[in-house]
Amino acid sequence: MRAVLFLSLLLTSLCALSLLSGPATPWSDVAQVLMGSVAAEDFWVQNAAVFELRLVHVLLAVAVGFALASGGRAMQLYLQNPLADPHVTGLSAGSTSAVLVSFLFFPEFANSYLFDVVPSVWIPAFLGAVLSLVVLQFLYRTTLRRWGVASLALVGLLVNAVCAAALMVIFARLSPAALSQVQAWTLGAIQGHSLTATALLVPLMVGAGVQLIRLDASLKLLSFGAEFASAERVDVVRVRRILLLSLMFLSASTVCAAGSVGFVGLLVPHFTRRFFGADALAGARPWLNAIAGAVLVVVADFASRTLTSPLELPVGVYTALLASPFLLLVMVRSGVAK
């Protein structure tokens, strides 16, 4: 419980920091407000647009990190593979590919908004994820008998490979202007969404993450094998169905919010397992994991907005930069890197 509290406080502080500071509102201005030299209300009104933009970033960063870390843990448990993450299923790749296809063939549609609020490109993002799920389900069911749970990773590999090839073809055909526009989708960048759009995406991501957390105990039992889980009254087929459906919503909504953000789902479960111990945390661990994921993406988002300002690098670049040393540290401390 103490670890959950600590991480929650850390996340809240980081969100406040990310919301208040940035190139447009330097620390000196914030300090003046805190010291009472400038009225807080004036400061807030003057910078309302900036704060709204930052609020969108912070909310999406929290939700993306929460969802991806939960997805990573679920996949590592289900596949009994420490290298698994939500992207292993190919659902994110399917979603991203559909987005890029729409930019290639229907650029006007891709750049338009539905009801002036929702980017039209969300439609192909969700359709791509649904189509990938249908293909994945069909191939998984066909190969499950022979390959067991590993077939999900193998089929995911196949979907990922086909999508990667499709992306190469699309990249070759896009104009330089469109290319720079779609780069954010593949590298992972929190786009400039409106507050309304954010309010639609955040519940989807958090909902999918919470659903995966609710499956945690069943997935742990499944990690001992489907027969053992079945004897422990786990409805294996239902759990598989909920897992894939949650991953579909998770992939599509995180792609809509931030493109394809890497490393979060892979690293965070190892980090929480290694640094927050197992004792007395049986039920808390999936929540710890999700909150740690949110912390990582909030930090990465803050870095992407401030370190190279006014240039904003994709958040995926910073999650990779932040995550790699941590992963190495986890490996060294676990005695893997000898």
Add this chain to the structure above:
Amino acid sequence: MRSSLCADTLVSLGSFSLWGGSQWVLRNVSLSVRRGSFCVVLGGNGAGKSSLLKAMAGVLQPPWEKFGLLQIHSNAHEEARVSLSWLPQSLGFSEDLTVREFLALQPVVQQLRSQPGEDVPAAADEFGVIPLLDRRLSALSGGQWQRVRLARALGREATLLLLDEPDTALDAAWRKVLWAALAQRMSRGATVVVALHRITEVGDLVDCWCGMEHGRMVFVEDRRETFPEALVERLFLEKGLTR
């Protein structure tokens, strides 16, 4: 004394067969297990003992396919479904759980716990698992892991215990504890079906001996007074393993 407890049938199999995807694993097996009895399933490696227990536990996953009759009968004193506990012969794991986490694992949404020690079954003490509670499963010896698994399997007062070689990796002292624990569960009304290789230590408990060979039931000897020595010797003749 025990015969009065096992007046009716708890598990029945009639011409039961099991297809393992590429071959028949069980063929035309017929068996009745009486309520409150201790049934030992004997047979060499690959005879079909584990598959029989798996089928009884109802845990078969693809590519397994079953044919024929397999019924578990509940009576007026039991819930709609007989509670059963299955101890598989071996169990792999990847998640780095502690013993405490493993024992507390339930297929429901887990609540945040502040009280370590909740959900540890009483059988944990019986099998000497308490000092191991905070160890990771990966750090346990074979015998310790078997005791942890037994504590989980026997800790929930199931009506039907299906135990696949429960004495594996246990030393003589812990085997004694195991047989005593099973006798105690039976005195509380449990029915035990156990696949075994080592049969010298359970003689007094057994009500029913079953012998399997190549997926077929070659004998079912229902009276505990008459140990089917000749049949068992025939079953294990080639391997020189007898009572």
